[in-house]
Amino acid sequence: MKHIYYILLVIVSSCAQNVKEAKTNGNQIIEKVEKSKDSISIQELKLLTKVEAVHKYGTPSSIEQFILHDAYGEFRNTITNTYSQEERQSESIVIDELTWEKDEETWVTVWYEVQQKKSVPKETYIWDKGTEF
Structure with a gap:
């Protein structure tokens, strides 16, 4: 039973990270509004480890x-x-490539060098959806 409670707690807390509360002027009703994906900061992505970035910006x-x-x-x-x-050529560098949707038209990719204790951001790339490489 504890495991089910823990799983539900994790799901609820992860959902809570994707919404913010907004008050209306008239009735003081609190409604949930989806967080804008455009809030992804490229400058911040360059400073966050992979774990920190996933925690802040989601999967x-x-x-x-x-x-x-x-x-x-x-x-x-x-x-x-x-x-x-x-x-x-040494083929000893392991890279994690993570791509987030920045907005309806744009992707953001971050490449992390996998090191012993963490993944460090090395480069970022912003590109248009539908681009063929």
């Missing part, structure tokens, strides 16, 4: 993990060019 729309090397296309040029060719 990303997509998550991928890969070992960095030279065989990536145009989309990953930003993260690829962050490292030297020697570093990339």
Whole structure:
């Protein structure tokens, strides 16, 4: 029974992070309003660890993990060019790629270098939905 209570508590608290309360002038009614996805701060994403970013902005729309090397296309040029060719060829750099929906027309991708105790943001990329790479 404790497990069910704990799961419900986690679900309710995660839902509460996605809403804010607003008071109306007339009847003092409190209603829930969905938080704007445009509140994603690129500057802040560059400072937050992966865990902190997921906690603040919620579950990303997509998550991928890969070992960095030279065989990536145009989309990953930003993260690829962050490292030297020697570093990339060692194939020892693990990258977590998280993408959030910034607004109706835009995605934000953050690449995190996976280190022993945390994932550190290395690069960000803002791109239009529907873009083909």
